[in-house]
Amino acid sequence: MAKLDESLLSGLPPFSLLGRAQIREILDQARTQRFDEGAQVFCEGMDATHFHLLLDGYLRVVRTTPGGDQIIVLHISPGQLFGIAAALHRDTYPATAVTAAESIVLTWPSHLWEGFTSKYDGFATETYKTLGRRLGQIQDTMTEIATQAVEQRVAAAILRMVNQSGRKTDAGIEVGFPVTRQNISDMTGTTLHTVSRTLSAWEKDGIVRSTRKHIVVTAPHRLVQLCGH
């Protein structure tokens, strides 16, 4: 594989304070991997041998309940570190990471983590910020599931995806990776049938337009109204 350019990392928060030489150093210790849509980068319970950064694509972080159904905990966007709770404390991964779209991932052995946090300025603090944001987001979702009606939860989930990955189209703003009704039900604690009915109703109301695995939000303000924030 060809050498990666320093510019790939230079803009990203964990590395923003670093010079070219340091970024070169970090890149030279990384392995690059491409994953097809739907592939697992690591699996819940596996030995946490590596930590990762998503260069391109999108990931779902998934936990499987004892009952066997899966819930989508959060999504990872390009430029974000993941599989890092492992590098901090745990010896196994607490969740499974599945690619939502074809993805490029940088990977480092976990034993480098200590050195990264002590050696590279800003790396540790930015990582804590990321973890804090994710924890906050998970808590928001938990609160929604406990207190909000299904329609509001689905609205919030779609808004979250759009905020994280939205791309403009002529019709509106589109979720930047493939999503199924089933995926949305796994984020909101409902069934794919209810999600399907909800989206159909919104489509009639002109709030969204959707085709298989693609959702375009045509009236974002109305979705915001629906979830009541």
Next chain:
DNA sequence: TCATTAAGTATGC
């Protein structure tokens, strides 16, 4: 209000 069952259509490799 929503899950479940069931029975269908649409879509894309």
Next chain:
DNA sequence: GCATACTTAATGA
């Protein structure tokens, strides 16, 4: 043409 994605109606907790 088959698996997967999606839709809709009916029923009942």
